[in-house]
Amino acid sequence: MTDGTASRRIAMPASGPDRDAGFLKDVLDGLGRPVKTLPAKHFYDQRGSRLFDRICELEEYYPTRTETAILTRHAGDIAERIGRGVTLLELGSGSSVKVRLLLDVLDQPAAYVPVDISGAHLEASAARLAADYPEIPVSPIHADYNQAFPLSVKGGPERTLAFFPGSTIGNFSPEEARAFLARLGRQLGPGSRLLIGVDLKKDVARLEAAYDDAAGVTAAFNLNLLERINRELDGTFDIAAFAHRAFYNGDLGRIEMHLESLRPQTALVAGVPFRFQAGETIHTEVSHKYTVEEFRSLGRDAGWLADETWTDGEPLFSIHLLTFQAPPSRFRRTSGA
Template identity: 45%
Template sequence: MKPGLDWHQPHPSAESEQFAADLHAALSSAPKAISPKYFYDEAGSKLFEQICELPEYYPTRTELALLQTHAADMVRHFGPQVQLVEYGAGALRKVRLLLDAMPRDGVQFVPVDISGPHLLAACDGLAGDYPGLAIQPLVADFTRPHTLPLCAEGTRRVGFFPGSSIGNFTPAEADAFLRLAAGELAGGGLLIGIDVVKDHDVLHAAYNDAAGVTAAFNLNVLRRAQCELGAEFPSDGFEHLAFYNPAYQRIEMHLRATRPLELRLGDEVYLFNEGETLHTEHSHKYTVAGFQALAQRAGFTPGKVWADKNGWFAVLWLEA
């Protein structure tokens, strides 16, 4: 780790214990479903980086283009003294476009992510490329109570939540996160990316890529359960399933049992019928007006919107 990084890392056993508890709960429920945050161990984070480079996966390149074109306009909403908090920070690729448009002095950067090793590596790279930038990484589940570093005097706290990750939340979870963010960003604001409702074929291709990287990413939840928790199940027992559900305006990802099987986790055995699924992710698509209304109910005041010419993706500024 490079000197100067103020690193906050929970104990690994606590993470595994929470994963085990949540997986037991998921496998005991009907239908079976688990949070997509468990995709993101070190292997899963690397797979997601590969997904972002796929030709079928439009969100990353579309949002990057918006940031490249409009970063200077976006950061004008932040103010001169800023604590920039990136939720679900990952590889720290997109935030560089904002940092490049911001003054080097008076910026505190707080990347928050659940995958500690991946975040540490990304922060090492960022510290080398931005000498003098105050970086305070925080390993945490940002949807749960957490403590951000104190802001310097006269500093505005601004959130950055790119990648349309808000779509992975149910409407109730999205509301809860936005209310949490509105509280801790009070006096500042939130810059957030949303994936916009569009042609179903475009959506289907984005989550069923020809190279099978998204399938590997989905299956990584079970690989992680094997390696980290000692879970036992047939190696060919599950397959990737992703489809658009128009009733909920969302893509759903599942792991589908290829035949009747048993999954053993600790002292418990869970039965799957052929075709039964473990629901691993949903990605809600929004209209701009619909999302602004959701944010307003949570305590934000909608501001400027930047969108691509196809209307596929949008970045919104929300005053807290």
């Protein structure tokens, strides 16, 4: 998530034995920009993952329960369309809760392959699932699914189903989403399937409440990113001097989350100083919302053709089953794909 402006040049400090070099680079690059940003993927350390699990249980946060209800209602139809012996690949598996609805009904799945950036959370979730489904091989992959990762699927592309729930695709800009989907299709191959959750456009008040709950759990989740920098990168952020902000940007069709500096201040990251003015923000996340046809069009541009779409009654949320063919030539070399 970048704004296209150049960051100031910062000498990269030594990562040290207890520092994640990639995390450090992302933080220094993002905070060095004229409009400060931090990549949303770094929310999900062990504490951040637990906080997100709590968010998913909140009354205001409709996406999880709505997507779960759609999956529960239509799991049998999905399984019938997928057929026997599929390898189920889950991107950003987290606690692997929703995938159980599929594993309960799929016909003799060949394997379950959860992929997640949070190693400890991944291993714990994979162990629980392997114990509950002893007949299904569980092969966790600790990786950033935004990057290519080694993958070998028994039965080939036509026996592969990627599962990408939670409307995580909304965290990409439409251009980034198109590039990501095209790259995923090329990695999985023609004939592979994708079952993906997509949040729909709706009343602004309902959208904003979902990302700024009354109990403050989402605020804690957002602020944990600064706490993680303090814990892991020798940061000196005064957490009480920042506030969670979330709002819907109608022009861009997206929720934006920010951390706002409440006063002029300076914070260090691995010894590197960053100054903040009162009211200045760090942009931490976007969540794009689509209509059903807008997302189908985006998928087609990336080479994914719509097989079926399921929604709830209002509708608040959608689940799409897509099949990969190939992206149109104008998208085959999209930057970052």
